[in-house]
Amino acid sequence: xxxxxAVATDAITVAQLTNEAKAVLEGAFPKLWVKxxxxxxxxxxxxxxxxxxxxxxxxxQCTVWKNSTFRIPAKPTEGMQVVALGQLGVxxxxxxxxxxxxxxxxxxxxxxxxxxxxxxxxxxxxxLLDPARKRRLPRFPRTVAVITSTEGAALQDIKSVLRRRNxxxxxxxxxxxxxxxxxxxxxxxxxxxxDRWVRGEAEWAGPAPEAPDVLIIxxxxxSREDLWAFNHELVARAIAACPVPTISAVGHETxxxxxxxxxxxxxxxPSVAAETAVPVLDDVRLLVAKLGxxxxxxxxxxxxxxxxxxxRRAEALSQRARRVVERRRARxxxxxxxxxxxxxxxxxxxxxxxxxWAGRIDALSPLAVLGRGFAVARGLDxxxxxxxxxxxxxxxFDLLLQDGRVRATADSVHTDAPHLxxxxxx
Amino acid sequence: xTFEQTLARLEEIAAxxxxxxxxxxxxxxxxxxxxxxxxxxxxxxSDAEGKVxxxxxxxxxxxxxxx
Numbered sequence: 001x002x003x004x005x006a007v008a009t010d011a012i013t014v015a016q017l018t019n020e021a022k023a024v025l026e027g028a029f030p031k032l033w034v035k036x037x038x039x040x041x042x043x044x045x046x047x048x049x050x051x052x053x054x055x056x057x058x059x060x061q062c063t064v065w066k067n068s069t070f071r072i073p074a075k076p077t078e079g080m081q082v083v084a085l086g087q088l089g090v091x092x093x094x095x096x097x098x099x100x101x102x103x104x105x106x107x108x109x110x111x112x113x114x115x116x117x118x119x120x121x122x123x124x125x126x127x128l129l130d131p132a133r134k135r136r137l138p139r140f141p142r143t144v145a146v147i148t149s150t151e152g153a154a155l156q157d158i159k160s161v162l163r164r165r166n167x168x169x170x171x172x173x174x175x176x177x178x179x180x181x182x183x184x185x186x187x188x189x190x191x192x193x194x195d196r197w198v199r200g201e202a203e204w205a206g207p208a209p210e211a212p213d214v215l216i217i218x219x220x221x222x223s224r225e226d227l228w229a230f231n232h233e234l235v236a237r238a239i240a241a242c243p244v245p246t247i248s249a250v251g252h253e254t255x256x257x258x259x260x261x262x263x264x265x266x267x268x269x270p271s272v273a274a275e276t277a278v279p280v281l282d283d284v285r286l287l288v289a290k291l292g293x294x295x296x297x298x299x300x301x302x303x304x305x306x307x308x309x310x311x312r313r314a315e316a317l318s319q320r321a322r323r324v325v326e327r328r329r330a331r332x333x334x335x336x337x338x339x340x341x342x343x344x345x346x347x348x349x350x351x352x353x354x355x356x357w358a359g360r361i362d363a364l365s366p367l368a369v370l371g372r373g374f375a376v377a378r379g380l381d382x383x384x385x386x387x388x389x390x391x392x393x394x395x396x397f398d399l400l401l402q403d404g405r406v407r408a409t410a411d412s413v414h415t416d417a418p419h420l421x422x423x424x425x426x
Numbered sequence: 427x428t429f430e431q432t433l434a435r436l437e438e439i440a441a442x443x444x445x446x447x448x449x450x451x452x453x454x455x456x457x458x459x460x461x462x463x464x465x466x467x468x469x470x471x472s473d474a475e476g477k478v479x480x481x482x483x484x485x486x487x488x489x490x491x492x493x
Contacts, residue, residue, distance in 0.1 A: 204489045
């Protein structure tokens with residue numbers, strides 16, 4: 001039996017050759033770390049990465065499949081010295097050796113640091129790390145939203161601390177995948193749900209819970225890789241845009257993530273986040289009672305002050321009133337005294353005036369002329385008959401004289417009379 | 427008014443009543459309001475048990491708060 005391809009009549013196909021070569025290479029080389037310089041990194045729409053790893057004399061084609069890329073925190077830059085973990089094989093389509101990479105570490109501080117710094121710088125440029133953006137947490141939240149994994153210990157810690165401090169607080173958990181592939185997207189989706197909920201844009205099956213006053217987002221401790229989703233720019237931006245104040249709680253005290261930098265408050269652990277989020281119910285009750293006391297005391301003091309003020313004013317008022325009355329009485333006494341003094345003089349002046357007026361009235365009286373020898377004719381009805389027209393032949397009238405009366409009868413009426421001599425025109 | 431606003435108002439009223447220069451008439455009005463707010467705040471601090479719910483998004487984007 002000959003080996004396939006040993007003779008021309010037994011030639012193998014190219015595919016057979018490359019597949020055979022692949023099997024041999026994969027069998028001969030375990031997964032191993034290779035160091036070199038990154039060159040020509042290309043990311044295809046499919047999500048796979050392709051680049052060349054090279055040194056002074058050699059190069060090897062490298063591939064990172066999409067489902068491995070999430071383990072690599074940052075895209076290596078051109079010329080970067082890295083160590084890549086991968087499997088040597090054959091790329092059949094090109095007939096090339098290929099190194100399938102599943103992890104990359106930069107030398108020195110590493111790719112994690114690089115990505116962290118890059119994201120941080122991008123957020124800083126966008127103004128999202130400005131301390132002035134930090135919102136004050138509500139002092140007395142009624143509903144706390146929690147974005148974390150439903151499987152982690154963090155959720156249990158948060159729930160039990162919230163319950164212990166304030167059994168009346170409502171908790172709404174928005175589940176998210178917090179590590180591994182798709183974690184940033186899952187956290188982003190949870191934040192988007194919170195946003196729709198708070199803005200009232202969500203449609204609910206059943207009654208909608210009361211909108212949250214504050215958000216706790218985080219997870220328990222883990223490796224740098226486990227916590228990495230909280231360094232993702234997508235997550236950071238969603239936290240920054242969160243419509244309610246945010247508390248981040250990622251890992252332990254020493255782990256600081258980008259999410260921590262963006263959140264309004266960073267809590268060292270999930271338990272601390274819960275403590276920060278709500279006050280102890282009994283403390284709040286005490287505060288309310290104290291405020292009631294301050295109010296009552298304040299009012300009582302105010303009333304006492306008012307009463308003293310009132311008394312003082314009443315006293316001042318009565319003193320003033322007494323003074324006013326005394327002054328008036330003195331003035332009245334003066335006026336009376338002056339009147340009494342001047343009374344005879346005044347009475348005499350009035351009398352003189354009276355006499356003067358009486359004289360004048362006398363002179364004007366028609367009866368006064370009788371005394372001077374004139375007579376007045378008066379009808380039987382008592383009306384003075386001063387003109388010719390009042391008389392007709394036979395009119396009976398009285399003629400009043402200064403010492404009596406003559407009843408007379410008109411004989412005839414004439415227009416001429418001695419005292420009207422000038423009246424010849426008639 | 428949220429509990430937070432109620433409490434803030436209560437603190438404002440208490441601070442105002444603590445001053446001596448407030449006209450008595452105004453002090454009485456504030457005190458009356460304070461009593462109402464105090465009742466509201468106390469009622470909000472009842473022993474009612476808070477609920478724990480999980481927010482889920484069903485197919486079609488409809489939200490559900492499951493206990």
